[in-house]
Amino acid sequence: MNALERHGFAPVSARRVFVLVRGVLIITAFDAFRLAAGALQSRRLDADLAIAHFELLDRLQPTPTAELRAGVFLAVGLFSALAVVRPTRWLLVPVALLQTWSWSMTIHDNFQHHYFVSILLWSLVSMPRVAVGPAGSRWPRGDVVAPGFSFVAASVGLTYFFTAVAKVSPAWVRGDVVAHLTMHLAPYWSSSLNPWVACLTIFFELLVAAAYVFAPRVRWRVIALATVSFHVCAELVFGLAIGAFSIYMVALAFVFLDPWRVAPGSKGRRAEPVEQGHEESLFALARARPRG
Amino acid sequence: MGTRSLRRRVVVFAFVLGVALQCVPPTVYYLGDGDPDDERFAWRMFSSTWLRRKVCRVDYDDLFDGRPRIDREAELRFDAAWLPVLQRRWDWATRRVVQHRCEARPRLRRVRVHEVCGPRRVTVEYPCPGAA
Numbered sequence: 001m002n003a004l005e006r007h008g009f010a011p012v013s014a015r016r017v018f019v020l021v022r023g024v025l026i027i028t029a030f031d032a033f034r035l036a037a038g039a040l041q042s043r044r045l046d047a048d049l050a051i052a053h054f055e056l057l058d059r060l061q062p063t064p065t066a067e068l069r070a071g072v073f074l075a076v077g078l079f080s081a082l083a084v085v086r087p088t089r090w091l092l093v094p095v096a097l098l099q100t101w102s103w104s105m106t107i108h109d110n111f112q113h114h115y116f117v118s119i120l121l122w123s124l125v126s127m128p129r130v131a132v133g134p135a136g137s138r139w140p141r142g143d144v145v146a147p148g149f150s151f152v153a154a155s156v157g158l159t160y161f162f163t164a165v166a167k168v169s170p171a172w173v174r175g176d177v178v179a180h181l182t183m184h185l186a187p188y189w190s191s192s193l194n195p196w197v198a199c200l201t202i203f204f205e206l207l208v209a210a211a212y213v214f215a216p217r218v219r220w221r222v223i224a225l226a227t228v229s230f231h232v233c234a235e236l237v238f239g240l241a242i243g244a245f246s247i248y249m250v251a252l253a254f255v256f257l258d259p260w261r262v263a264p265g266s267k268g269r270r271a272e273p274v275e276q277g278h279e280e281s282l283f284a285l286a287r288a289r290p291r292g
Numbered sequence: 293m294g295t296r297s298l299r300r301r302v303v304v305f306a307f308v309l310g311v312a313l314q315c316v317p318p319t320v321y322y323l324g325d326g327d328p329d330d331e332r333f334a335w336r337m338f339s340s341t342w343l344r345r346k347v348c349r350v351d352y353d354d355l356f357d358g359r360p361r362i363d364r365e366a367e368l369r370f371d372a373a374w375l376p377v378l379q380r381r382w383d384w385a386t387r388r389v390v391q392h393r394c395e396a397r398p399r400l401r402r403v404r405v406h407e408v409c410g411p412r413r414v415t416v417e418y419p420c421p422g423a424a
Binding site: 004005008009048049051053107108110112115119123147150151154155158159162163165166167169170171172176177180181240242 | 300303304307308310311314315318322331332333334335336337338339340342343346347366370373374376377380382385388389392396
């Protein structure tokens with residue numbers, strides 16, 4: 001078994017998979033309902049011209065009106081809410097499909113985090129179904145083999161990595177962008193900090209990217225808490241108003257980097273090593289679980 | 293090769309393919325010769341392009357052949373919908389917006405798109421298809 005298989009098939013706490021699936025769906029549901037209300041009030045769609053993110057969509061889909069977009073968002077919200085209760089593939093596939101259509105139908109929607117949410121939702125489709133434990137227990141118990149869990153971690157790691165790469169540009173390293181972001185903090189902020197904050201951000205994002213890649217097996221409490229603080233600061237101190245993306249990232253940091261080590265097998269730095277035979281049986285267990 | 297082993301390989305292959313596919317758009321952005329302003333799938337949040345959008349203003353004007361007939365309501369609707377797109381300066385999208393504008397407005401010959409960043413003003417002229 002090669003390193004990639006060991007990484008992808010490493011058993012993870014069922015509790016973490018449970019929280020990941022439910023957490024992403026709850027945030028998606030709330031965000032979709034919020035976007036549905038916003039879509040109805042938006043004046044940004046013009047019935048005379050429609051441009052989708054992908055040219056093929058322009059030929060296949062009806063002209064995206066405000067009502068159509070609001071309807072799609074509502075459907076995403078409803079399917080997500082239902083999937084929170086019972087995350088079967090019959091619900092997860094429509095959620096992922098509709099959410100992907102919701103942003104790709106028009107170039108007016110150019111929030112990169114909507115594309116990111118699509119990656120998350122399509123990854124959830126491959127997750128093993130984890131049910132709540134036996135009567136009297138509030139959380140699922142034991143470990144499951146969930147390659148999708150490692151895939152989400154790798155995807156989030158890639159996002160941080162490329163976000164860091166994007167910042168390796170003269171305008172960012174000089175601190176121009178940070179200067180713009182901190183304009184409202186002028187009395188309390190020294191402009192000499194800008195290049196330092198800019199470079200530190202690049203370094204930090206690379207560190208978080210690495211932490212996510214190894215996340216299913218290794219957890220670093222300091223990086224976890226720093227990641228949460230980073231996104232909270234971006235929203236509250238720098239006033240970036242990224243909205244749902246920050247909420248997703250904070251939630252993902254809790255699940256993958258597990259700052260308080262609430263998931264079983266996380267007392268040490270590493271999750272419990274698993275013997276070959278045990279892993280095989282876990283794989284069989286994951287396959288044997290009933291799916292919707 | 294057993295069924296379980298084959299299944300594992302398929303999962304690992306899907307894993308690698310999924311990760312590789314996610315790397316394609318940012319890699320093409322950096323290594324390809326596409327539009328540097330089109331950052332949609334390259335994870336370039338708060339980049340220099342974003343900063344330029346924040347400090348610059350995009351506007352346009354039309355050059356008609358003769359006296360145009362203006363539908364004020366339609367123009368306001370158009371600006372509300374498409375000025376934010378022009379502001380992004382994606383060349384492919386600007387061309388489609390201009391093409392639609394040319395088709396919907398008789399005697400329109402060309403559209404000039406201006407970007408004003410402080411004292412600097414850059415103008416790009418888009419001729420209507422078929423216009424002399």
